[in-house]
Amino acid sequence: MNEIKHDFGVFLKENGFSYESIPDGNIFIYKISEYKIPSGRYAGKVVGIGIPMPPDFPSVAPYGLHVKSNGVFTEPIAAGDKQSILGADWKFWSRSVNNWVDPQNHNCQYYFDHVNRWLEVS
Amino acid sequence: MEYNIAMTESTNKILNDFLLKDLKDEEICFAIWYPTDGKTRFTVLLQEVILPKNGDRVRHGNVSALPQYVDRVKEYARVKGGGVAMIHTHPSGNGFQGVSGPDLHYEQDILSREIFGITGLPLVGVTLAGDGVWSARIYPPKLFKIQWCSAVRIVGKNITIQFNPKIMPAPKPNEKQIRTTSVWGNEKQSDIMRLKVGIIGSGSVGSAVGEILVRMGIGDVLLMDYDIVKIHNLDRMNNVTVEDVGKRKIDVIERNLKKSTTNDKFVCKKSTNSVVENDGYKEALDYDIIFSCVDRPWPRQVLNHISYACLIPVIDGGITFKIEKGKLIHGMYRAQTVGPERACMSCLGAVDLGQVQMDRDGMFDDPEYIKNQEKVNGPSRQNIMPFVFALAGLETIQFSELVTNIGRNGDLGQQSYNYYTGEIIPKHQSCLEGCDYAKKIAFGDTQKPFLDVDKSRLRELE
Numbered sequence: 001m002n003e004i005k006h007d008f009g010v011f012l013k014e015n016g017f018s019y020e021s022i023p024d025g026n027i028f029i030y031k032i033s034e035y036k037i038p039s040g041r042y043a044g045k046v047v048g049i050g051i052p053m054p055p056d057f058p059s060v061a062p063y064g065l066h067v068k069s070n071g072v073f074t075e076p077i078a079a080g081d082k083q084s085i086l087g088a089d090w091k092f093w094s095r096s097v098n099n100w101v102d103p104q105n106h107n108c109q110y111y112f113d114h115v116n117r118w119l120e121v122s
Numbered sequence: 123m124e125y126n127i128a129m130t131e132s133t134n135k136i137l138n139d140f141l142l143k144d145l146k147d148e149e150i151c152f153a154i155w156y157p158t159d160g161k162t163r164f165t166v167l168l169q170e171v172i173l174p175k176n177g178d179r180v181r182h183g184n185v186s187a188l189p190q191y192v193d194r195v196k197e198y199a200r201v202k203g204g205g206v207a208m209i210h211t212h213p214s215g216n217g218f219q220g221v222s223g224p225d226l227h228y229e230q231d232i233l234s235r236e237i238f239g240i241t242g243l244p245l246v247g248v249t250l251a252g253d254g255v256w257s258a259r260i261y262p263p264k265l266f267k268i269q270w271c272s273a274v275r276i277v278g279k280n281i282t283i284q285f286n287p288k289i290m291p292a293p294k295p296n297e298k299q300i301r302t303t304s305v306w307g308n309e310k311q312s313d314i315m316r317l318k319v320g321i322i323g324s325g326s327v328g329s330a331v332g333e334i335l336v337r338m339g340i341g342d343v344l345l346m347d348y349d350i351v352k353i354h355n356l357d358r359m360n361n362v363t364v365e366d367v368g369k370r371k372i373d374v375i376e377r378n379l380k381k382s383t384t385n386d387k388f389v390c391k392k393s394t395n396s397v398v399e400n401d402g403y404k405e406a407l408d409y410d411i412i413f414s415c416v417d418r419p420w421p422r423q424v425l426n427h428i429s430y431a432c433l434i435p436v437i438d439g440g441i442t443f444k445i446e447k448g449k450l451i452h453g454m455y456r457a458q459t460v461g462p463e464r465a466c467m468s469c470l471g472a473v474d475l476g477q478v479q480m481d482r483d484g485m486f487d488d489p490e491y492i493k494n495q496e497k498v499n500g501p502s503r504q505n506i507m508p509f510v511f512a513l514a515g516l517e518t519i520q521f522s523e524l525v526t527n528i529g530r531n532g533d534l535g536q537q538s539y540n541y542y543t544g545e546i547i548p549k550h551q552s553c554l555e556g557c558d559y560a561k562k563i564a565f566g567d568t569q570k571p572f573l574d575v576d577k578s579r580l581r582e583l584e
Contacts, residue, residue: 026482026574054479056572059558060423063479094485100476101468103556 008053011108024085027052029066031086037072040120045072049115050086058106061097065115066090073122093118124408125271127207127248127258128433129168130462130563131278136171137209141250145213147181150174152195154204155246158432158566160407166246166260166271167433168207169564172198185210192233196240203568205243207258208233215251218287221259221268230268234261256284275410277433278463279532281524283313283410290316298384299339306526311339314525315385320344320406322397322425323415324371326358326505327439330514331413332375333360336383338518343379344409345372346393346402348579358510370394396576397421398482403573407432411524413517414438417503418578419473420481426460426467427571431562435461437520438472439513443504453541455509457516459524459533465551466559470536484577512539516546 008030012019020031030051037045050066066084067073069091084090097114099105129137133153141149154170178191187208199206208229212219221229225247234245238261247268248258256274261267272289276282285292295303295311303311319340321328324347332343351359351366351374359371366374372392379390395402398420406412406428414425414436422438429436437459444452460466467473477486485491516537523529535548553560562569 026572027479052479054482054572059475060478060572061476063477063483063485094480094491096474096480097476100474101471101554103554103558106556106558 008051008057008108011112015112022050022086024052027054027062029053029086031066033068037119038116040116042072042119042122046070047072047119048086048090049119050084050090051111051115058108058111061100061106062111063097064095065093065118067093067119093122123269124163125258125260125269126163126165126273126275127168127246127256127271128165128275128277128564130433131276131280132463133168133171133564134276134278137168137250138254140171140173141209141211142213142252142254145211145252147183148185148211148213149181150179150185150187150208150210152187152191153207153209153248154195154199154202155207155243156204156564156566156568157243158407159404161401161404163408164260165275165407165432165566166205166207166258167564167566168248169204170202196237199237199241199243205241205246206237207246207248209248209250211250211252213252215249216253217251217255218284219249219251219255219257221247221249226268229259230261230266234266238263238266257286273410275433277435277461280527281411281435283317285313285316292316293341293385293387295339296384296386302338302384306528310526310528315339315341317411317525318342318344318409320346320409320412321415322346322406322412322421323417324375325349325355325415325417326360326507326510327441327514327517328413328415329360329362329371329375329378330511331415331517332379333382334514334518335521336379336385336388338522339383339385341385341387342389342391342409344391344393344405345375345379346395346397346405347371348394348396348582350582358505358507360511396579398424398573398576399579400573403428403571407434409434411521412436413521418481418486419475419477420486420576422467422473423475423478424571424573426473426559427562427569429461430466430559431565431569431571433462433564435459435524436467437517437524438467439517440472441505441509441513443506445504450541453509454538455513455516456536456538457513457520458536459520462563464533465536465553466557468559469553469557470549470551472536482574482577484581487578487581 022029033048035049048068054060066086068089082092084092152172153168155166158165180186229247237245245261258271259268272286274284292312293315324345361378376390425436439457441455535550539546
């Protein structure tokens with residue numbers, strides 16, 4: 001399997017993140033080991049995140065987020081939350097992106113804004 | 123292998139306007155096409171018309187395309203990764219047209235090898251009669267011998283299928299269909315009887331849609347579902363009883379359809395594949411129209427894709443109930459037909475592309491996930507038989523208008539029934555700006571959707 005054509009990696013690099021790309025079935029997980037939460041009540045805290053990119057992104061939105069909490073969050077409870085394949089310290093948060101109906105939202109930034117919101121409100 | 127040609131109504135109009143403008147001499151032009159390869163049917167999708175420039179052809183009763191024109195088309199097809207269709211007219215012809223000796227010699231013995239060598243795709247020859255009827259042939263590689271297409275499908279606000287009478291002769295409507303035929307006439311009924319209709323999902327709505335279609339006289343139906351009848355299906359599936367619990371849904375529904383059909387030559391194919399897997403996807407491509415009777419986002423996304431990329435209209439519907447603290451807050455069913463020149467499921471809000479990957483991960487039918495979700499949100503998937511039958515009725519009305527155009531409307535829009543007001547409200551809209559599906563029209567297998575193992579199917583089979 002090749003990495004997705006719409007290069008999420010380029011987006012991450014342009015925004016100053018270093019990442020590992022890990023294949024997982026039909027997706028690639030873009031793993032950022034040290035991610036500083038930009039705003040909200042956990043602003044400045046460092047966690048790990050793994051972003052699961054579907055092969056036909058941006059037509060189809062990513063689903064969920066892998067999170068290494070580093071003790072920052074109390075465990076979030078949502079239907080579908082489960083152990084992550086990224087390691088014992090990682091959890092998979094089941095989250096859906098809103099309003100992917102509008103093709104104007106089919107881009108990396110729109111999804112990344114959701115990631116930040118999930119981290120802010122957990 | 124069966125061969126078909128398909129094009130949009132817009133392409134059909136461009137071709138008719140040019141080719142039949144002056145009926146004194148024959149006329150010629152070319153088109154770029156893309157393939158879509160089903161399990162038993164190969165379809166040529168005419169994607170882009172390349173009209174001649176001044177000096178590109180000579181009209182002399184017959185018509186000749188000059189080498190500069192043919193060379194330009196070949197090179198353009200190579201760059202675009204498409205095939206070449208050579209299209210000419212028989213201005214005084216009516217109905218299906220054969221091919222003359224000289225034309226056959228040129229297409230089969232000269233051009234077919236050359237075109238295949240350059241594009242990697244077989245030459246397609248198409249003839250338009252003066253009355254607007256198409257006939258088509260293809261020259262598959264290795265033998266390069268003529269193979270006639272069984273039908274030409276024109277898709278847009280309506281679907282028009284022009285059948286090759288030698289391969290698919292017109293059946294005679296029979297006594298059982300007399301009331302139906304009296305509404306739209308023998309000719310339309312004869313076309314309906316030759317339609318191939320796929321029903322993806324043989325649950326509540328799928329079983330009712332199938333019942334209506336076979337009574338209308340549809341002669342060839344695909345039932346695709348991997349599920350078995352469960353006790354909780356009995357309050358909504360048509361003519362399914364407690365004795366059927368544990369049997370495959372497709373077997374039970376096939377039994378019912380065979381009893382109900384009014385078509386003496388009724389054929390029912392069954393599949394336990396999933397349309398999101400390669401085998402199921404290819405099976406679906408063998409059909410002229412598809413009913414989307416599935417409730418998961420991934421299959422609906424794939425069907426939405428098929429309707430545009432492969433020019434197979436998809437009739438879709440859904441039922442929603444919102445119950446809070448035991449009280450009905452909202453009850454609605456809605457139906458829509460998607461495909462070229464109509465808004466797609468995503469733009470109509472009928473499939474959430476934010477949930478497709480979740481479905482691919484197997485979460486939609488995961489009992490643990492559903493249990494956890496219901497703890498938070500209360501019971502899900504509420505449904506009642508009256509809505510099932512009403513939706514199946516609405517979907518098959520969309521089908522009737524799509525294939526007969528008796529309402530002179532073609533596109534009934536997205537029709538939503540509101541339980542509180544009792545109204546069915548139509549909504550007409552186009553795809554939103556930038557919609558991916560609108561960009562895929564007639565690109566066929568060159569724009570295949572993402573297909574993979576269906577985890578929900580695997581779980582069901584365990």
